[in-house]
Amino acid sequence: MIKLEKRRQPSQAWSYATPVLAVLATMFFGGLLFAFLGESPFAAIKTIFWDPLFSEFSFYYRPQLMVKAAPLVLIAVGLSLGFKAGIWNIGAEGQYILGAICGAAVGLALYPLDAWYVFPLMVIAGALGGMLWALIPALLKVRFGTNEILVSLMLVYVAEQLLASMALGPLRNPEGYGFPGSRNLDEYPSATSWILEDAGIHWGTVAALLAVVFAFVLLTRHMTGFHIRLTGDAPRAARFAGVNPGRLTVFSLGLSGLFAGLAGLFEVAGPAGQITIDFNSGYGFTAIIVAFLGRLNPIGILLAGFLLALTYIGGEIAQNQLGLPAAAIQVFQGMLLFFLLAFDLLTNYRIRLTLRETA
Amino acid sequence: MxxxxxxxxxxxxxxxxxxxxxxxxxxxxxxxxxxxxxxxxxxxxxxxxxxxxxxxxxxxxxxxxxxxxxxxxxxxxxxxxxxxxxxxxxxxxxxxxxxxxxxxxxxxxxxxxxxxxxxxxxxxxxxxxxxxxxxxxxxxxxxxxxxxxxxxxxxxxxxxxxxxxxxxxxxxxxxxxxxxxxxxxxxxxxxxxxxxxxxxxxxxxxxxxxxxxxxxxxxxxxxxxxxxxxxxxxGGTLQIPTRERAELGEVALEIANLSAKSPSEFGTSLKDVSIRVRAGEVLGVGGVAGNGQDELLGVLSGEILSSPGAVRLKGKPVGKLGPTARRKLGLLTAPEERLGHAAAPDMSLTENALLTGSVREGLVSNGFLSWSKTRTFAEAIIKAFDVRTPGTENAARSLSGGNLQKFVIGREVLQRPEVLVVNQPTWGVDAAAAASIRQALLDLAQKGAAIICISQDLDELMEISDNFAALTEGRLSPPRSTQGLTVDQIGMMLGGAHGMEVAHDDAEKVLA
Structure with missing residues (x-):
C-alpha cells in the first residue's frame, strides 16, 4: 500500500527538486505522446528544448525567446504576489489587453508628436489601464464578497470584446484603407518600446527584471511581503497580526493588474506593434503556469518564464519542421503544470510504502 | 483483581x-x-x-x-x-x-x-x-x-x-x-x-x-x-506558582456594555459584556468552550471592532483600533488556537516572533524588516520560556503543542504588555510547563500589568485569579473575588444563573 505521511516541516530539498522532476517527467510523457503521434520522441524533445538555444538557427530564435519570456515573467511576478496571499487573479489576460489599449491610445493620440515624454506617458497609461481593470474584481470582492476568480476571468472576455471594438473603431488606422487594426507603433520612434530589437530586448525586458528584484525584496525584506505570505499560510493569524484583508486584496490585485497592463503596453509598442483584433496571445493565462512553475518565487519565476518561452518557441519549430499538431504542444505545456502540482505533494508529504497487513 | x-x-x-x-x-x-x-x-x-x-x-x-x-x-x-x-x-x-x-x-x-x-x-x-x-x-x-x-x-x-x-x-x-x-x-x-x-x-x-x-x-x-x-x-519536584497579592492600581482596561456579533456562523455573539480590570489584577474568565471566548478575545485583540468607547485602555477609547494600533498602546493578546491563529504553521519561529512583535520590539523600520533583531527576539523567547526546539528557523508546526504554547505566551509576555489577554494559556500543556506559564502571568501582574485569563480549567483560574467571572452564552457574569469561592458557586455561575442575590455584595466590593 502507498501511504502519504505529512512531514513535520516542508522539505527544502524537495521544494527545489520538484520543478526539475516535473520537467523531466514532462519530457518523458511528452516523448511518449510524440511517439504515439509517429514522431521520434528524442527528435521532438531535442527540437523543443535544444534547437532554439543551440542549433544553427539559434541566432534567430534567441531574440524570440527574450520577447516571449519578458511579458510572461512580468505578469507572473505580479500574479505570484496575490497567489501567495490566496488571492486568485485569473484575469491577467484582460488586464494585459487593457494595458495595451490604454497605452496605445495615448501613443496614437499624440501621433506624430516627436517628444521624449510620449513613451513615459504611454507607460503610465498602460499601467493604470491594467490596474484599474484588476481593481474591478478587487473592489467587488471587498465590497460585496464576490469571487475574484470568476469576476477577473469574466472580465477577460469583456476585454477581448473591447479590444475588437477598439481595433475596428476608435483606434483604427485612418490611413489603413479600412483594414481593422491601429497604426503601427513600430514606425513611430517616440512611442516604441524597443531598446535592442536585434537581441529581442525592449523596455518590457527591463521591467520584468526590475519586477523580479522588486518582488524579491518585498517578500523577503518588507512588512507587506511578510503580510502577503502570512495571509497565504494562515489567514486567521494574519488578521491577528493586524493585516487588513480588504486592503491586501486591493493591493495585490491592483499590483498584478499594473504589471499585466505594463506587459501589454510594452508588447503593443514593440513586438506586436499595433492593436489588432487578435492582439492578445494568451500570455496572461500562460503566466499563471509560469507563476506556479516558479514556485511563486521571483527568481524561480524568472527561470520558469524562460522555460515556458522555450517550449513555445520550440513548440513552434516542432510544428513547422516535424508537423506536430498545435494541440500536442499545448498538451505538452499542460503536462508541465500537472506534473509540477503532482510532485508538489512531496514537499509536504512523504510517501511510505507499506506491505498490506493481513487483517 | x-x-x-x-x-x-x-x-x-x-x-x-x-x-x-x-x-x-x-x-x-x-x-x-x-x-x-x-x-x-x-x-x-x-x-x-x-x-x-x-x-x-x-x-x-x-x-x-x-x-x-x-x-x-x-x-x-x-x-x-x-x-x-x-x-x-x-x-x-x-x-x-x-x-x-x-x-x-x-x-x-x-x-x-x-x-x-x-x-x-x-x-x-x-x-x-x-x-x-x-x-x-x-x-x-x-x-x-x-x-x-x-x-x-x-x-x-x-x-x-x-x-x-x-x-x-x-x-x-x-x-x-x-x-x-x-x-x-x-x-x-x-x-x-x-x-x-x-x-x-x-x-x-x-x-x-x-x-x-x-x-x-x-x-x-x-x-x-x-x-x-x-x-x-x-520526574522531579513540582513548582507551584506563587505570588504575593499586591495592591491593585488604576483601571487598566474597561469594556462597557459591549455587544458584538460573532463573525462565524456557529459562533456565540457577545451580549452586553462589561469588564473592568485594574493594573496588577488577574481576572479569570471561566466557561465552557463555545460560549463566546473566541469572540471576547477578538473584541480585545482588535480582530472584531466595536464602537470606540466600548473598549477603553487606560481611559483611552480603542474599540475602533485594529490589532497593530492596540499592540502599540500595550494591549496584547494570545488566542487559544495555536496553529493558524496565534502562529502561522508553516512559518519559522523567527517569522512567528515577528507576527505580533513587530511594533513593540522595533523589528520594522519604514516597512523594512530587521531579521537579525527578529531572530534575537525569537531566541530570547525560546530561552526565557524553555521552548524545546532545534532552533529559530524551525516551522511552528514542527513544535509540540506545549512548546508552541510556551512560545506564543512568551512572545506576548516579553513584550512588556500593559494589559495581557490570554485564552486557554495552558491547554494541552504538561504540568511543569503549565506551572511555568502561570508563574509568568503572575509575575507580569506583580509588575503591574492587568491580565485577563480566559480558561476552561477552573483549577487554573482559582489558582491564579484575583477575581472570577463566568462567560455563558455570550454573557459575562459580574466578577466575584476568588477568595472563598466554592466549586458549587462557580458551577452555578457557569450554569448561567446570573443576577443571583448572593453575588451582589461581593461584586460591588470588587468594583468599588
Whole structure:
C-alpha cells in the first residue's frame, strides 16, 4: 500500500527538486505522446528544448525567446504576489489587453508628436489601464464578497470584446484603407518600446527584471511581503497580526493588474506593434503556469518564464519542421503544470510504502 | 483483581528522531477504570493510537482476552470492541445528532430505529440527548455525549477517553463520572487519559504513569496524593506558582456594555459584556468552550471592532483600533488556537516572533524588516520560556503543542504588555510547563500589568485569579473575588444563573 505521511516541516530539498522532476517527467510523457503521434520522441524533445538555444538557427530564435519570456515573467511576478496571499487573479489576460489599449491610445493620440515624454506617458497609461481593470474584481470582492476568480476571468472576455471594438473603431488606422487594426507603433520612434530589437530586448525586458528584484525584496525584506505570505499560510493569524484583508486584496490585485497592463503596453509598442483584433496571445493565462512553475518565487519565476518561452518557441519549430499538431504542444505545456502540482505533494508529504497487513 | 482484558507487552514505536514509546507494558482488567498519566510528549497519544489501530507498533505485542491483538486499522479495533472518544470531536456542525452517529457506523440502521436506540442508550446512562438536534447548536458537553453514545452503540469492552473533562462544567463532569462508573460496573473497561489528578483520584482504580515514552511507575490513585502523582509524571519536584497579592492600581482596561456579533456562523455573539480590570489584577474568565471566548478575545485583540468607547485602555477609547494600533498602546493578546491563529504553521519561529512583535520590539523600520533583531527576539523567547526546539528557523508546526504554547505566551509576555489577554494559556500543556506559564502571568501582574485569563480549567483560574467571572452564552457574569469561592458557586455561575442575590455584595466590593 502507498501511504502519504505529512512531514513535520516542508522539505527544502524537495521544494527545489520538484520543478526539475516535473520537467523531466514532462519530457518523458511528452516523448511518449510524440511517439504515439509517429514522431521520434528524442527528435521532438531535442527540437523543443535544444534547437532554439543551440542549433544553427539559434541566432534567430534567441531574440524570440527574450520577447516571449519578458511579458510572461512580468505578469507572473505580479500574479505570484496575490497567489501567495490566496488571492486568485485569473484575469491577467484582460488586464494585459487593457494595458495595451490604454497605452496605445495615448501613443496614437499624440501621433506624430516627436517628444521624449510620449513613451513615459504611454507607460503610465498602460499601467493604470491594467490596474484599474484588476481593481474591478478587487473592489467587488471587498465590497460585496464576490469571487475574484470568476469576476477577473469574466472580465477577460469583456476585454477581448473591447479590444475588437477598439481595433475596428476608435483606434483604427485612418490611413489603413479600412483594414481593422491601429497604426503601427513600430514606425513611430517616440512611442516604441524597443531598446535592442536585434537581441529581442525592449523596455518590457527591463521591467520584468526590475519586477523580479522588486518582488524579491518585498517578500523577503518588507512588512507587506511578510503580510502577503502570512495571509497565504494562515489567514486567521494574519488578521491577528493586524493585516487588513480588504486592503491586501486591493493591493495585490491592483499590483498584478499594473504589471499585466505594463506587459501589454510594452508588447503593443514593440513586438506586436499595433492593436489588432487578435492582439492578445494568451500570455496572461500562460503566466499563471509560469507563476506556479516558479514556485511563486521571483527568481524561480524568472527561470520558469524562460522555460515556458522555450517550449513555445520550440513548440513552434516542432510544428513547422516535424508537423506536430498545435494541440500536442499545448498538451505538452499542460503536462508541465500537472506534473509540477503532482510532485508538489512531496514537499509536504512523504510517501511510505507499506506491505498490506493481513487483517 | 479481575480477569485481564487487554495486556500490553513491551510496545515500542519510534518516529524519525524520537522514540514515542519504548518497551511499554501494562494490563487493563475487565471493568477496570485505568488511568494513563503523563506529561505532554510522554507518549500517551501514541500508545492509545496503537491500541485503537491508528498507528502500528514497531515491536511488542498486545493480547485481548488471551488472543493476539494487532488491529491494522480503527475499524478492526472497533470490531474487537475497542472504542475511543477523542479530545477533539469529529462531528459535523450542520448535521443532527443521529446523522452524525450514523456517519461513524459501518452499517447504520434506518434513521428512525437509530434515533430510538440513541434515546434508549442516552437514558440508560444518564446522558440526556435529543437525536434530532443540530450539532452546531450543542454545547461542548453535549457534543461529547454524542461521541460517547456513538461509542456505546458499539457495545465496547474497552472505552478509551482522551482528556474528556477539559471541556465540561463541574456539574457535567459529575454526570460523566456517574456514566463511567455505571459502565465500569457493567464490565466495560475504561482507559482514561487526563492531566487532572484529582479527577483520576476520584474515578480511577489504577494508574500507569509514562514519562518520555517509558513506564515510570504505577499506583493506586485513591491511595496516592495528587502531588505524588504529579512528581512521578515530571520526574522531579513540582513548582507551584506563587505570588504575593499586591495592591491593585488604576483601571487598566474597561469594556462597557459591549455587544458584538460573532463573525462565524456557529459562533456565540457577545451580549452586553462589561469588564473592568485594574493594573496588577488577574481576572479569570471561566466557561465552557463555545460560549463566546473566541469572540471576547477578538473584541480585545482588535480582530472584531466595536464602537470606540466600548473598549477603553487606560481611559483611552480603542474599540475602533485594529490589532497593530492596540499592540502599540500595550494591549496584547494570545488566542487559544495555536496553529493558524496565534502562529502561522508553516512559518519559522523567527517569522512567528515577528507576527505580533513587530511594533513593540522595533523589528520594522519604514516597512523594512530587521531579521537579525527578529531572530534575537525569537531566541530570547525560546530561552526565557524553555521552548524545546532545534532552533529559530524551525516551522511552528514542527513544535509540540506545549512548546508552541510556551512560545506564543512568551512572545506576548516579553513584550512588556500593559494589559495581557490570554485564552486557554495552558491547554494541552504538561504540568511543569503549565506551572511555568502561570508563574509568568503572575509575575507580569506583580509588575503591574492587568491580565485577563480566559480558561476552561477552573483549577487554573482559582489558582491564579484575583477575581472570577463566568462567560455563558455570550454573557459575562459580574466578577466575584476568588477568595472563598466554592466549586458549587462557580458551577452555578457557569450554569448561567446570573443576577443571583448572593453575588451582589461581593461584586460591588470588587468594583468599588
Amino acid at each position: 479481575t480477569q485481564t482484558l487487554l495486556k500490553i507487552d513491551s510496545l515500542t514505536k519510534a518516529y524519525p528522531g524520537v522514540v514515542a514509546n519504548s518497551e511499554v507494558s501494562f494490563e487493563i482488567g475487565e471493568g477496570e477504570v485505568h488511568a494513563l498519566l503523563g506529561e505532554n510528549g510522554a507518549g500517551k497519544s501514541t500508545l492509545v493510537k496503537m491500541i485503537y489501530g491508528l498507528v502500528k507498533p514497531d515491536s511488542g505485542t498486545m493480547t485481548l482476552r488471551g488472543a493476539p491483538y494487532a488491529p491494522p486499522e480503527p475499524r478492526a479495533a472497533r470490531g474487537d470492541g475497542i472504542a475511543m472518544v477523542f479530545q477533539h470531536f469529529s462531528l459535523f456542525d450542520a448535521l443532527n445528532v443521529a446523522e452524525n452517529i450514523a456517519l461513524g457506523m459501518e452499517n447504520p440502521p434506518p434513521m428512525r430505529d437509530l434515533a430510538k436506540r440513541i434515546t434508549q442508550v442516552s437514558e440508560a446512562y444518564g446522558l440526556p440527548l435529543d437525536p434530532s438536534r443540530i450539532v452546531g447548536d450543542l454545547s461542548a458537553g453535549e457534543r461529547q455525549r454524542v461521541e460517547i453514545i456513538r461509542c456505546l452503540l458499539q457495545d465496547p469492552k474497552l472505552l478509551i477517553m482522551d482528556e474528556p473533562t477539559s471541556v465540561l462544567t463541574p456539574q457535567e463532569v459529575d454526570i460523566l463520572f456517574q456514566t463511567l462508573q455505571k459502565l465500569s460496573a457493567e464490565g466495560t473497561a475504561i482507559l482514561y487519559i487526563s492531566h487532572k489528578l484529582e479527577e483520576i483520584r476520584t474515578l480511577c482504580d489504577r494508574a500507569t504513569i509514562l514519562r518520555l515514552g517509558k513506564v515510570v511507575g504505577a499506583c493506586i490513585p485513591r491511595d496516592s496524593t495528587a502531588r505524588e502523582m504529579a512528581e512521578m509524571m515530571v
